[in-house]
Amino acid sequence: MTAKTFILFTLLLAFLSLPLFARDLASDFDAANKFYEQGHYADAVTAYDKLLASGPVSESVYFNRGNAYFKLGQVGRAIASYRQAQRLAPRDRDVLANLQFARSRARGGAPYHADRWRTMLASLTLNEWTLLTCVALWVLFALLALNQWRPGLKLSLRNFVLGAGIAAVCFGICLFVSLNVDYLTPSAIVTVGEADVRNGPLEESPGVFKVRDGTELEVLDTKDNWLQVLDPAQRVGWMRQDQVLLLDAGKTQASR
Amino acid sequence: MVKCVPQVKSERFRPQWGRGASGLLGAMILWLATATSLHATSFTASLDHDTMIVGETATLTLSFQDGSPSAIPAPPSVPNLLIQDTGASGISFNEINGVQSRIWTHNFIVKGLQPGDYTIPSMSVTIDGQLYRSQPVKLSVTKTPPAPEGIDPANPDIAFMRLAVPKKTVYVGEMFRAELQLYLREGIVRITDVQPSPAQGEGFTVGKSQEGSHRQARIGNSGYSVIPVNMVFTAAKAGRITFEPMEYSMNLLFGPIDFFGRPTRMQHVALSNLPVTIQALPLPTNNVPPGFNGAVGNYSLAVNVSPTNVAVGDPVNVKVEITGSGALENVALPTQTGWQQFKLYPPTSEVHADDQLGMSGTKSFALTAVPENMDVRELPPFAFSYFDPDQKTYRTLSHPAVPLTIRPSAASLPPPTFSSGNVSDNPPPVRDVVPIKQRLGTLATISPPLIQQPWFLALQAIPAVAWLALLFNRKQRERLANNPRLRRQKQVEQTIRTDLHNLRRFADANQPADFFATIFHLLQERLGERLDLPASAITEAVLDERLRPIGVSDDQLAALHELFQTCNQARYAPDTTHEELLSLIPKVESALNDLKKVNA
Numbered sequence: 001m002t003a004k005t006f007i008l009f010t011l012l013l014a015f016l017s018l019p020l021f022a023r024d025l026a027s028d029f030d031a032a033n034k035f036y037e038q039g040h041y042a043d044a045v046t047a048y049d050k051l052l053a054s055g056p057v058s059e060s061v062y063f064n065r066g067n068a069y070f071k072l073g074q075v076g077r078a079i080a081s082y083r084q085a086q087r088l089a090p091r092d093r094d095v096l097a098n099l100q101f102a103r104s105r106a107r108g109g110a111p112y113h114a115d116r117w118r119t120m121l122a123s124l125t126l127n128e129w130t131l132l133t134c135v136a137l138w139v140l141f142a143l144l145a146l147n148q149w150r151p152g153l154k155l156s157l158r159n160f161v162l163g164a165g166i167a168a169v170c171f172g173i174c175l176f177v178s179l180n181v182d183y184l185t186p187s188a189i190v191t192v193g194e195a196d197v198r199n200g201p202l203e204e205s206p207g208v209f210k211v212r213d214g215t216e217l218e219v220l221d222t223k224d225n226w227l228q229v230l231d232p233a234q235r236v237g238w239m240r241q242d243q244v245l246l247l248d249a250g251k252t253q254a255s256r
Numbered sequence: 257m258v259k260c261v262p263q264v265k266s267e268r269f270r271p272q273w274g275r276g277a278s279g280l281l282g283a284m285i286l287w288l289a290t291a292t293s294l295h296a297t298s299f300t301a302s303l304d305h306d307t308m309i310v311g312e313t314a315t316l317t318l319s320f321q322d323g324s325p326s327a328i329p330a331p332p333s334v335p336n337l338l339i340q341d342t343g344a345s346g347i348s349f350n351e352i353n354g355v356q357s358r359i360w361t362h363n364f365i366v367k368g369l370q371p372g373d374y375t376i377p378s379m380s381v382t383i384d385g386q387l388y389r390s391q392p393v394k395l396s397v398t399k400t401p402p403a404p405e406g407i408d409p410a411n412p413d414i415a416f417m418r419l420a421v422p423k424k425t426v427y428v429g430e431m432f433r434a435e436l437q438l439y440l441r442e443g444i445v446r447i448t449d450v451q452p453s454p455a456q457g458e459g460f461t462v463g464k465s466q467e468g469s470h471r472q473a474r475i476g477n478s479g480y481s482v483i484p485v486n487m488v489f490t491a492a493k494a495g496r497i498t499f500e501p502m503e504y505s506m507n508l509l510f511g512p513i514d515f516f517g518r519p520t521r522m523q524h525v526a527l528s529n530l531p532v533t534i535q536a537l538p539l540p541t542n543n544v545p546p547g548f549n550g551a552v553g554n555y556s557l558a559v560n561v562s563p564t565n566v567a568v569g570d571p572v573n574v575k576v577e578i579t580g581s582g583a584l585e586n587v588a589l590p591t592q593t594g595w596q597q598f599k600l601y602p603p604t605s606e607v608h609a610d611d612q613l614g615m616s617g618t619k620s621f622a623l624t625a626v627p628e629n630m631d632v633r634e635l636p637p638f639a640f641s642y643f644d645p646d647q648k649t650y651r652t653l654s655h656p657a658v659p660l661t662i663r664p665s666a667a668s669l670p671p672p673t674f675s676s677g678n679v680s681d682n683p684p685p686v687r688d689v690v691p692i693k694q695r696l697g698t699l700a701t702i703s704p705p706l707i708q709q710p711w712f713l714a715l716q717a718i719p720a721v722a723w724l725a726l727l728f729n730r731k732q733r734e735r736l737a738n739n740p741r742l743r744r745q746k747q748v749e750q751t752i753r754t755d756l757h758n759l760r761r762f763a764d765a766n767q768p769a770d771f772f773a774t775i776f777h778l779l780q781e782r783l784g785e786r787l788d789l790p791a792s793a794i795t796e797a798v799l800d801e802r803l804r805p806i807g808v809s810d811d812q813l814a815a816l817h818e819l820f821q822t823c824n825q826a827r828y829a830p831d832t833t834h835e836e837l838l839s840l841i842p843k844v845e846s847a848l849n850d851l852k853k854v855n856a
Contacts, residue, residue: 141719
């Protein structure tokens, strides 16, 4: 068998095995759902975790795991799962609805309202903002290139160039803010019933305020196994890392 | 306010010299009076110190200024004072405002025999036939303090130590002060290398210590410097408390002082005090307040509660301050009854001492209480009990209840309901999560966003690069458009490249007419471009007319002439072989390249 034949055979084998692999995942998914329907939420969580560890995933797995955590009363972990599902399917209505519901539950039933600018930013995913910015830049440079190629068109293209430039700048700003907020700034979600946030990274440090299960925090700094966090009320303090679920910036896998 | 006084002019005649004369006379009188007073004879009596201890002595000095007595007066007799003539006399001189005076002195010794306040009466003396009297002198004699225990007042040690504990009876938990006194006899210049040992004994704990202000004391006829060290103890158990001797070793330095100011003699000593015993009483067992937890001293209580308007589950900060004297470090917050509706977190505390020894100050407790339901109306009263050792009784301080306003928390609120209206516009409130998804859906690999992918970022460089390339191209075209010679040069280069290719083709096809026409054309183009002349105007004559004057070499000119002549000959004798044609091509290329360097 020549090398070429061997490579072709391997590729064919891989291609043919894909449906088998997908079929395995689907059956595992169904099995996990069965646990959920039977009310065995803890087993369902374990099964969903196993699916997520196997490699390629779908937003359905995160979504269903979020539901299982919610049923177990672990609102923080449910919010984390819904946020991970949102990153894969940002406009899935079910994901958005359950995320909103879980956030409201974390606030004791009070409805969750994000800031207007956050709502506007969240209307598109980071990749969509990226593509919009790139399209605007491509149009801008294309018009500029046309100006160079056909200098006589400079006057007539001036407004279009200006419009493309403004669009590129605006989209670029939205892209930068979205990148900073959603990906470059690590966040954490409280997963214990109630946690003390202290003045410093020591058990002896006096507590400054308390946070409850499901509170979403911004991570400012880390020291040993302590995190410096910023809560939605803009209060800063330190808490133990084992009291939160850390959503690593730049990745979409939750880690502790 | 300035008051203006009207001037009244006198009509009496005043001679002009009268004013000056009266002034001069006044000055003379003043001078004479001063001079006279400076030389006036005087007699005074004075003591070198006017307080003493029984048995101590003082010096009574009689001073005679500008006069010698005919006889020394006899010392007066004062009951309980022994006044003796020392026989010592002396003379000194003073100069004041240029006036010298002589002072003659005579001394007496005065010894106090009994405590009391005495007045040495004035004494009389005759000087130059005149009688002078001194003023009375007051003297105070106090009782001799008892010599410390174990010290012989007649022969006290050069240095010794004692522990003074004012209180002989204390209560368990009571903080009390003691003073360790180090006595150093006069003559000791300095002490060095002090090595103290800690206080030892049973039944007490040791607190802070602080050196006090040095003082002087007399024991017998010896003066001592006393260095006190204040110490704080707390009785730990009932019964006898014995303070074992503490040992201090040190070097005593004596005079005389050498040239450099250093003591010349040294003596090493190890001092220890006598043991001291006091009694520690147990706290009374009757009428003990329910919340009493062992605090002994004298205290006051302050309680601050904030905020007083909170939601269920939100913390209420309670700050308790206990101020007073006692062992504050040992004061603990008592367990409060009646706080069952609050979730309490362990309090934090800190102590601020008012003095260096820590015998008084304030201890602050920060307590967090979380109301657990809306039935809470107030923070219950706060009580603190302690035992006052001075009054020998228990006391209880209390702070009244603090009203609180407890709001329902968001978690305790029912889910929001919408007002009546169009059902389609007001969907029912969500009461549960959307059910799970039944399909796995599209599999995706978790990956970083596009903005973090290098290949994507590289792709975005394409339009910018394209624009830059076009920009550069336009600039180049504009440069060419503004520079005809450069443009012609480029065109000629292009023509030469094309025609050289054609030359080879013509040579291969053995087309001598075209071949030589092309050579001629090439020469015209190159020479025309170099000399900035139309190509059609170039002939062989131009070589000598234009190239020779600008310094083109003879060899180069000869080569060019040869090419021109070859082209001319070929017109009339076109019979040339393929090889001959090919052999000319390098010559043409060489000539064209050499012409590149020509600058007209």
